[in-house]
Amino acid sequence: MNEPMDATILAVDDDATSRKILDRVLARAGFRVVMADSGISALEILSRTNPDLILLDVMMPGMDGYELCAELQANPDTADIPVIFITALGEQHDKTRSFALGAVDYVTKPIQPQTLSQVVGAQLKTSQRWKNLSEHRSALKGKASIAPTDFTQFRQFLSQQFSLTADGQKTCAALTPGELYAALTKLGFGENQVALSIANFMKLAYLPFIEPEDVQVGILSPPFARANLAVAIQRDGKNMFALSNPFDRGLIESLTKFSGLGDQFILGITAPKNISALFTATTANTQQAPSRDRPPATGLPQPSLHQTQPSNSSLGFANRTRVAGGLRAVADSNPALAKLDALSRDTQLETESVLQLADRLLERAVSERASDIHIEPEAADAVIRFRVDGDMREILSIKSDVNLMLMSRLKALGGMDIAERRRPQDGACEVKIAGRPFKIRLATTSTPDGESLIMRVLEPGTRAKSLTELGMTEEQSRAMTVAASSTQGLILIVGPTGSGKTTTIFSVLSQVDTRTRSLVSVEDPVEYRIPFANQQQVNEKAGINFESLLKSAMRQDPDILFLGEIRDTFSGKASMDFASTGHLTISTLHTSNATSAIFRLERLGVTRTMMSDAILCIVAQRLLRKLCSHCKEVVPITDREAERLAPFISQVPPEVAQPVGCAKCNQSGYLGREGIYEVIKFDAEIADMLHTNKSVSAIREFAYRRGDFLISHHAAEKVAQMLVSVDDAYQKALAEEAPPEVSVASPKGVPRTASPAQEKAKAASTTASVPSILLVEDDKDNRALIQRYLVNQGYDVTVADDGVDALMQLGRAKFDLILTDVNMPTFDGFKLLEAARQKKIDTPMVFLTAETDEAAEIKGLELGVADYLKKPVRKELFLLRIKKILGR
Template structure:
């Protein structure tokens, strides 16, 4: 098994023995002789484990060693199968960590007695999470740091004296002696490993006890036999993480390690003109430009012939080399150059861009041919953004000889997707305008249009396009990918129990007015369509007026408004009222006329849904009253107003559980409101309280976040609320009444979801203030 040298945890059913100090000394000396004379410390520990347990009358023993990079104690070998590995910080959060931090002996009679721990040190804690995971009950703990001269090597920990006895002074003195012997043995082993493998790429793994020399030799042999890189064998057969292999390569090659990331920006300006087969055969790829410096990922930065060949391709520019794994480099090449429609490989596209002789200012002629490189490049940008679940694509040209930058928005956050050579900025913008049926000669005024991508690239994607003139005589283009698809069921929308119950109670009413409010891109349309899906029955006639129609449902009669020809939301609503509706949904009530018709329709027996661009539910009421709505009609019509935001959620694959500090807990309570927290959540601060934080993995692009969920603020149209609306009460009074009626604010709903393990306070604060 891997890492047998690093640590040992064993069970012993030995009976308790009482030994004299001299007997202890003799037995400790014998154990020391075995450990110091062994060629392999891991095997020696296995051989003496039962002797150590019997000597101390202990039920279990753990030998931790220090991970010198992370400053953690690590236990990697266990005779039981309860957990594969224990990692604990050198800190007061555990007994072993405290012994290592303070470099002093710790003897605990009852690990769960906080008073006993406080007597030793007020900050000392027992990490009970391992007991909960394993089902094993820890009582007594005797721990001592393993030190060689002044160097901390680890911690020796004995657990549970047989027969419920206690570890006494004799055991304390004996563990000091044994720890001293182990310190010498660990130091010698580390020194031998470092000396014997100075020329080995993986000496870091040996020095930090992640791998034995025997296992490394086997991995090298297996790699040669299977024609696989050694790194692949280490990850597959010996369960060494890619991160640890990266650390080893960083130390050996003395440069940065770069790991494959599917969301890495495509360096289009660097790829231009390079031959993909040459990069694949020689295992290298350009990654980015940094201060005129080219950053290259390569599998062997010490291969001077390869390095010279690569430098020759970038004359006059300094080149920096990062190390990466062979497969990661091939994945980068595939990401940067290939698209699933096989329209073209991007190196060919950008090579064509370089050799096309048409003047870029004459964009019309350079993009008229459907087979041109610009056509393929724009198609690739749209397809890649769609495949990465982006909501928006931003094409951002810069003046002079600066390259055009393409950014995409995923889960609400913008990231760089790729760069395009500066000489083709006008051609790309003109191609997008042609696809959108816009005037390519007009560059001084903003324009907007739509792309139905199916006729250009095969995929049934619809995009809303806006062009905006920017300084330097340039134009930015922003394309929003319209989210076609099925509505999400209401019980999958992330509502709290109260909000779900109350929202369903109003959407099933026969008439009235329901508003969903929030900024652009906060999921208002999705929520409305989910509500309509809930009540979409054969006996119910539902009309919707939208701009644009994004989500389609069978059973709904959906209308696309066209303001340019006078068919706006108000005109659509007047038409609906003559078309025998039961339910009307209007995309947005942005003016007095549309809102008045909506209130009128709700008072004449129709259920009306709409959206508002306001920050919170109480503010929506004052906004509508300021717009000139009759307070009595509005009060009669209103059923509820729901404000919502989309908050980035923690990646389900890699989010990490942790015990928050008291200060962090107090901050969450303070942000929620102490009285409301006690009344609504009432989650006490205990040793068992667990929250989650982002970690980062391949699936989430190492960001720690993947996907979004709604946080909601639901104001109900209660009788008391209707009275305040009739009186045109100030917003603060309306807000206080809504809270008295049971409303949770956006931030409170977000904090509730933090305790449920979905998100963290940083992301909640990004989307709401109160």
């Protein structure tokens, strides 16, 4: 290798001032410098000079830096010369594109002399190492075709793992390391599936995708990485080589000797196309929003999808006929996809890149355990977000024109009309990702910035977990097993949307003997496959709605009926009648706890007599975020935390766990979710209370006094077990169960003692002559405006910024009126109304909302709100209506 004083550096920059700076800095460092003012000039110099390093500006007229770098990589004589980009472009996607085109480093302007000298000095050593690596690799190429001993074992592993035909067995037996992916792809296996199998066999990390920012540039030359499908990355602070074929012993030996890392690295397995994707300039189709930190689209993996055509069955059964290949393979048989391909050609956008983006998006969602994918348009771009463990995470942004193509591709995949962008649409498709079948439910809606899309990711063939694995106690699990073995009656699973009700039912039904008992389901949609069950799905396009499907299911006279949801008066009464006439019925309802389901059913027209005759038990559940076991921190419990837990647990723990954040949990502090439950058995005593019209709160208090384990106590127990945080348990479960005057909130029936501050507040509220109003509003501007209106009229106003805060205020004092917003995060107005009624708080409540939906207004008035006021409020009319309500 040349000594630094003899090294030749080619600097290419169209700006004369920049060239002078580069010349001065590099000459002072002892380097020989050759200057070029354009890409064409640089190519002419390279025809007669072989520099040790090239410094290259990106933005140049004619041939820019990217184009010149691509030319250099295409020429074997210049491919191994290290290239450093020097430019004012410093965004992550600029760096990603530079690496994809062959750069080894990236220096941003304005140039810092010391930084430039250090980078140049380091990369001059790279040139000789790359040459040594390439020469050694060429000399050992033969080792790639020699099957090592463990490869013979791998062939046997493949035969056991996959169901192969006789021809497939022969192909597998004749496999060699060099033809591994090509041969298995011909047998119908995707590259990701093969890579995952290799990783499992070798007990190495499987990489479903590679983030560009994780790549260590300069370790391997881009031509070497492309040719050998190997790339150096950082993984959890360790050096790793991501390979597609670890059976290539020659490659491993070359990396050990000449990568510069010695043996201080680990191996990871990824599909060949994930490595190849790093060297394609697809980043031109993605952009970073100025105020957001989003990774570029090239960080997404590329799955091999096998689509199933959308269902055309009149009963909504899923069509199980698979179409081999990727999304392009179905274009000829799907008119919508064919139309999209024509549209792609007309707009000169490459369908292949959109196809890859759609593929990679789905696999990344699966690899990150996302339940939903949201594509949301904005003014200049579109944001893609995943819902993971109940929370939304921003993944990337894409340009509007790319988003249009991506939306069309996904809509066509779901059998939707790609030309219709104003009306909401629903669709579905089945795909294979990493060898696993998934069902994707799609729903679009129109927004001021364009069409948005939500995709629900379902895995119908997943194994049913036991009830204890989901989070139930052993006693709760036994009670559910007994109920599920009954020959008649209704098991009702209740909880908010997205609380895991269907998953719990899937677990319950997996314990039922469906070989000897017939099971029919009515679902919208089918989320899990139940063995030996006749699962029916709503299909509005085919004219099969929920009510007609339920009538059809009941005429089949099954032993067990699974009704996806009690959603109206018909389904409520029908499920009660069916459960009372010798059939086991299982269904769900949207309420906050088990006893409030009584209140909800009454609103649907179901009488208490019908409930007492039909219901076996009501199970309420919530999902709490599970603390990441890799990074959670155990700390002494604070007085405030102890006060929140005390009413629900016999002994307050001295320590609790709190979230921290690490690479395993994506810095969130949470990994997975944990279920909390309550199982209220409807025995003779509860039935008698229903017949005698006891209040819901009285029934709940009775259930607690007889020893039923309520959902609030289960949440407190999970905190004591250090599975969840105090804050999460309090916001999701404890807050609405903690009134100061209801004994259900105290352990072992011991009444809570109010603090002096609470007693003072209560006394003030009862003696004051000025009407007191609790204002609940999460928008600070609206809250301040309405508070000012009310205070100026002489009212005593207390403010709360959400429903949880409002419940705490209601525990401290009494109010003459509750004025609450409807749409609030975590705990909305409807939940606040329900919680207040359970706690026997009869204070009049007025809803405030900006929504124009009459259904929500009707629902609120039916549930007993005093009035329903629209935002923005009109001062005079607003104050008159408040005065009238207080005067009643």
